[in-house]
Amino acid sequence: MKEKHTTQSGFRNLRILTGLFSVAALAFLALFAAANPSTRGEATRAPGVTRRAFMKVTPQGVIQSTDIANSKGTSLAARVAQRPMLVPLGNTVWQYDDATAIADGVSIDANNVWGAWTLSGARLTIQAITGDGTPAWSFSSFGSGNSGVAAAKGADRSGFMESNDVGNDFLQHGFRSTSNGTPDWSFPYPVSDPNLPASSRKVATSRDGSTIAAVVSDSVTQNSTLYVFDANTGTVKLMWTDPLRMDGVALTDDGSIALVTQDNKATLVDTSTGNILFSVAGSGAGNIFYPISGDGSVFAVGGFNFDVYAFNGTTYTQVIHFTRANFWFGGASTVSYDGSTVGTFGGNYTDGWLSGEVYLFDVPTGNMLGSYPVSGTGIYQGTPIGAGSNDNGTVMAFASWGTQFHDWPEARGHGV
Numbered sequence: 001m002k003e004k005h006t007t008q009s010g011f012r013n014l015r016i017l018t019g020l021f022s023v024a025a026l027a028f029l030a031l032f033a034a035a036n037p038s039t040r041g042e043a044t045r046a047p048g049v050t051r052r053a054f055m056k057v058t059p060q061g062v063i064q065s066t067d068i069a070n071s072k073g074t075s076l077a078a079r080v081a082q083r084p085m086l087v088p089l090g091n092t093v094w095q096y097d098d099a100t101a102i103a104d105g106v107s108i109d110a111n112n113v114w115g116a117w118t119l120s121g122a123r124l125t126i127q128a129i130t131g132d133g134t135p136a137w138s139f140s141s142f143g144s145g146n147s148g149v150a151a152a153k154g155a156d157r158s159g160f161m162e163s164n165d166v167g168n169d170f171l172q173h174g175f176r177s178t179s180n181g182t183p184d185w186s187f188p189y190p191v192s193d194p195n196l197p198a199s200s201r202k203v204a205t206s207r208d209g210s211t212i213a214a215v216v217s218d219s220v221t222q223n224s225t226l227y228v229f230d231a232n233t234g235t236v237k238l239m240w241t242d243p244l245r246m247d248g249v250a251l252t253d254d255g256s257i258a259l260v261t262q263d264n265k266a267t268l269v270d271t272s273t274g275n276i277l278f279s280v281a282g283s284g285a286g287n288i289f290y291p292i293s294g295d296g297s298v299f300a301v302g303g304f305n306f307d308v309y310a311f312n313g314t315t316y317t318q319v320i321h322f323t324r325a326n327f328w329f330g331g332a333s334t335v336s337y338d339g340s341t342v343g344t345f346g347g348n349y350t351d352g353w354l355s356g357e358v359y360l361f362d363v364p365t366g367n368m369l370g371s372y373p374v375s376g377t378g379i380y381q382g383t384p385i386g387a388g389s390n391d392n393g394t395v396m397a398f399a400s401w402g403t404q405f406h407d408w409p410e411a412r413g414h415g416v
Contacts, residue, residue, distance in 0.1 A: 057328065057349045058286075062284065062285075062286040062287040062288070062328055062330060062331075062349070093129065094127075094131070094132055094133035095133060096115075096125075096127065096133040096134075096135070098117060098121060100119070100120040100121040101117035101118060101119055101120060101121035101122060101123070102117065102118055102119055103115050103116065103117055103118070104116045104117065104118045104146065104147055104148055104149075104198075104199060104200050105148055105149055105150075105199070105200025105201075105386075106149075107149050107150050107151040107158065107200070107205075108129070108151065108153075109151040109152055109153060109154075109155070109156065109158070110153070110154070111128060111129060111130075111156075111177065112126050112127065112128055112129060112136075112151070112177050113126070113127045113128075113129060114126055114149045114151045114158050114160075115127070115149065116147040116148050116149035116160065116200050117147060118145070118146045118147055119144065119145075120143075120144050121143070121144065122140060122142060122143065122144050122145045122146060122147050122162065123138045123139060123140035123143070123147065124138060124139045124140065124147065124149060124158075124160045124162075124173075124175070125137075125138045126138075126158075126175075126177060136177070137179075137180050137181040138181060139160070139173070139175070139181045139182075139183070140162065141162060141164075141171055142162065142163075142164040142165070142169070144164070144165050145162060145163050145164040145165045145167075145197065145198070146162065146163050146167075146197035146198040146199065147160065147161065147162040147163075147198050147200075148160070148161040148162075148198050148199045148200035148201065148202055148203045149161075149200055149203065150200065150203045150204045150205040150212070151205055152205045152206060152207055152208065152209035152231075153207045153337075154207045154208055154209065154253075155207075155208055155209025155210075156176045156177050156178070156209065157174065157175075157176060157205060157209035157212075157231050157232075158174070158175045158176070158205060159172065159173070159174060159175075159203050159204070159205045159212035159214070159229075159231070160172075160173045160174075160175060160183075160203075161173075161198040161199075161202060161203040161214055162198050163197040163198040166194055167192060167193055167194030167195070167196075167197045167219075168192035168194070169188075169192070170188070170189035170191060170192070170193075170198060170216055171186055171187070171188055171189070172186065172187040172188075172189065172203075172212070172214055172227070172229065172234075173185070173186045173187075174186075174212060174229070174231055174232070174234055184232075184234070185233060185234030186234070187227075187229065187234055187236070189216050189227070191216050191217065191218040191219070191220075191225070192218070192219055192220070193216070193217045193218060193219040194219070195217075195219065196216075196217040196245070196247075199248075201247065201248040201249075201261075201289045202214055202215050202216070202246075202247070202248060202249060203249070204249045204250050204251040204258070205231065205251070206231070206251045206252065206253060206254060206255030207251075207252075207253035207254075207294060207337075208253055208254055208255070209231055210230070210231055210232070210254065210255050211228060211229065211230070211231055211237075211251060211254075211255025211271065212228075212229040212231045213226065213227065213228050213229070213249050213251050213255070213258050213271065214226075214227050214229075214249065215227075215246035215247070215248065215249045215260060216246075217245060217246065222243065223241050223242065223243050224241070224242060224243075224244065224245050224246035224262070225239055225240065225241045225242075225246070226238070226239070226240040226241075226242075226246060226249065226258060226260055226269060227239055228240075228255075228258065228271045231255075237271065237272070238271055238272070238273075238274055240269055240274045242262065242267075244262040244263055244265060245262060245263050245285075246260055246261065246262050247261045247262070247263065247285075247286075247288060247289065248260070248261035248288070248289040248290065249261070250289075250290065250291055250292045250299075251271075251292075252292060252293075252294060252295060252296040253294040253295065253337075255271055256270070256271055256272065256296070257269070257270065257271065257277065257292070257296040258271050259290055259291075259292040259296075259299055261288055261289055261290045263285035263286075264281055264282040264283065264284055264285040264288075264303060265279060265280070265281050265282060266279060266280050266282060266290045266299065266301045266309075267279040268296070268299070268316075278309075278315065278316050280301065280307075280309065280316070282301040282302065282303040282305075282307070283301075283302075283303035283304040283305040283307070283323075284302075284303030284304045284328070284330060285303070286330070287328075287330050287331045287383075287385075288302055288303065288330035288331065289302075289330075289331075289333070290302070290333075291333055291334050291335040291387075292335060293335050293336065293337060293338065293339030294337040294338065294339070294391075295339065296311070297310060297311040297339050298310050298311070298335055298339035298342070298363055299316075299335060300333045300334075300335050300342050300344070302328075302329040302330040302331070302333045302344060303328070303329060303330050304323065304327070304328065304329070305321060305322065305323040305329065306320070306321075306322045306323070306329040306333065306344045306346070306359070307320065307321050307322075308320035308321075308335075308342050308361065308363060310339070310363060319363060319366050320342065320361050320363070320366050322344075322359065322361070322368075324346060324357075326348055326349060326350040327346040327347065327348055327349075327356070327357075328346065328347050328349050328384075329344045329345075329346045331345070331347065331383060331384045331385050331386070332344065332345035332384035332385060332386050332387040332398050332399065332400070333345075333387055334387035334388055334389045334396055334398075335389065336389040336390070336391065336392060336393030336396075337389070337390075337391040337392070338391055338392050338393065339363060340362070340363055340364065340392060340393045341360065341361070341362060341363060341369070341389065341392075341393025341394075341396070342360070342361050342363055342393075343358065343359065343360045343361070343387060343389065343396040343398070344358070344359050344387070345357075345358050345359075345384035345387060345398040345400065346358075346359065346384070347382070347383055347384045347400075352379075352381055353381035353382050353383045353401075354375065354376045354377060354378070354381070354382055354403055355373070355374060355375040355376065355382075356373070356374055356382065356384060356400070357371050357372065357373040357374065358371060358372045358374075358398055359371045360396065374407070374408040375407065375408075376403030376404070376405065376407030376408060377403065377404065377405055377407060378403050378404020378405050378407075379404055380401065380402070380403055380404040381401055381403075382400045382401055382402055382403040382407075382408070383400060383401045384398065384399070384400045385399055385400055385401055386398070386399040387399070
């Protein structure tokens, strides 16, 4: 049984979850190559291509700006080799490095690690957890661009979304581990949007492997659409279109409910009918993704505040409200599968995202279980960018871009 306390003094069983994040060459570690000293941000450099991303805060929320340009500078591998690196603590099962691509996301099922790679060399890879890190196979329609992946936790099924460099060609695929690089099915999205390309936040696969959902935006109509697929056949079961931009999607374990991140609005959609079950406004938009528990009874909404809602048998009510001046809670929040525990990694945008704090909460009581601050230096933003949890919330993991001098691990785990 999980034991908790209600003080804010610290965590028991603090651990670094290197096995979770290092398996795919750390998607987030790839974001701290050298940047122009005059620009506060993160840069990623591979041979012939440079990508710099930085976060700009507005009264409405956070906007991520990305510049991609050709470069004849030193390669990413060479620059990484020239700088001291933090070595993960604990046991590293294996790691996989890529010289040209960076990972957009990692999704793990019972047996495999699925990786979505972006920029040059964009593709899907699959590696056995018990293997040596060598991909069993890979797949790409374009060879460059953007991609996103989401695997079922309880079934051999994965959804892979990809878009080409210019963002005018979007595809959705369904895979199993036995697909051997050939999609079981594919679907071409009838939209184009270079500003909102494929991403792991925009695709979800239900835990039981029955359903894949994805959100895409149309640069012509400015509408966004939620697509719900039969994961086995690729049949479109639902299309739900709305003028409010859709940034992300999450599914319950049976795929019956989709939680759609719409700018600053959380919308729960019945995937069989398209009916809106519940919606609530958040506290800011951009760089944001709302997580939900396996049965759909608990979900979290980030932004300038961190809010948690729980189903009381009739409707959803707010059970946790947390805020801190000059903090953004949109990028890295998580809800445990059983809905017992939530966590968020807040970043301080007034000091260039060089400090922040992880917070964990008990959902039934609303009590804070603890908090853990981080602080860094340099010119690179340490923006919180992702979070995850084990089923019962006893361990949660958080990831960030990392600061210039690696003052805190880009991936860190906390036990409750």
